[in-house]
Amino acid sequence: MNLGIIGYGNIGELISQNIINHDFYNLNKLYIANRTLSKINHLKDTDPHISVTDDNTEVARNCEKIIISVKTSDLINVLEQIKPHLNKDTQIIHTCAGIDLKFEDNGLSCVIPTISSTYDKNNPKKGVSIIMHDENVSAENKDFVEDLFSKFSHIKVVDNTLDLEIATIAASCMPAFIALSLDLFANKLEERCNLSKEETFKILAETLNSTTYILNEDIYSPDELINKVATKNGITQKGLDVLDEDLPAIYKRLICNLL
Ligand SMILES: NC(=O)c1ccc[n+]([C@@H]2O[C@H](COP(=O)([O-])OP(=O)(O)OC[C@H]3O[C@@H](n4cnc5c(N)ncnc54)[C@H](OP(=O)(O)O)[C@@H]3O)[C@@H](O)[C@H]2O)c1
Secondary structure, rough: EEEEEEOOOOOOHHHHHHHHOOOHHOEEEEHHHHHHOHHHHHHHHHOEEEEEEEEEEHHHHHOOOEEOOOHHHHHHHHHHHHHHHHOOOEEEEEEOOOOOOOOOOOEEEEEOOOOHHOOOOOOOOOOEEEEEEEOOOOOHHHHHHHHHOOOOOOEEEEEEEHHHHHHHHHHHHHHHHHHHHHHOOOHHHOOOOOOEEEHHHHHHHHHHHHHHHHHHOOOOHHHHHHHHHHEEEOHHHHHHHHHHHHHHHHHHHHHHHHH
């Protein structure tokens, strides 16, 4: 089977690199198309399974499965461009957030990957990909998408656009929110001590990593963990009081702005 990826930006690259590093999932050929060919030219010499092009119709003519990962505003144009060249059974998957559309009889699957799933050989399955199929997608085609993304991420399948949007915030936007929070906090800590910004950032990032492990593995619930750290009138409790007062309003404003 041939799989095509149209759009080699942040997400097209992430999906391609996961597929390549998982030994191509027994694909016959991986076609990668990008508007700017120079961005993908280097890939063609790395493996005979890979074919690169700036002609999306070449992908349409040759692939049974196509993942489109262009910007949301470019999706309809790409679909219109490839439509006349598709085979009747071609399966189309896209990664575009914030669009609700119908396409051909085989339906469309939307997968919102996350940059958290960037390939890492020591931890090849991470992050949560959010998946929604429309009602025309066959069981076999659903399985293909879910199996593919399960190889390198956890998956959450949803059946309505509101859940898709909410889960997108939690899985796909959140890496950026976390990065900004750590960066701002590191700036403020650095202003008050002799440690450099890089040093405080490293401490925060490692703390985030180890704390996430404890919570993710259910070693402690959030409440149990808070009780382990905070003592009455101690500095952690003072910090918790500040966050408890301010964070709910910030999260409410965030969600209102995103939905
Ligand atoms: N970034 C994330 O964390 C994230 C997470 C989940 C979902 N998404 C969604 O995934 C989609 C892609 O996001 P992204 O961050 O990967 O965007 P991006 O970095 O801007 O990548 C888009 C890619 O599409 C290529 N492209 C544009 N028009 C094309 C065309 N007509 N034919 C072939 N290639 C074309 C661009 O080529 P050039 O090299 O010529 O610019 C670029 O490489 C968006 O809809 C976004 O909402 C993003």
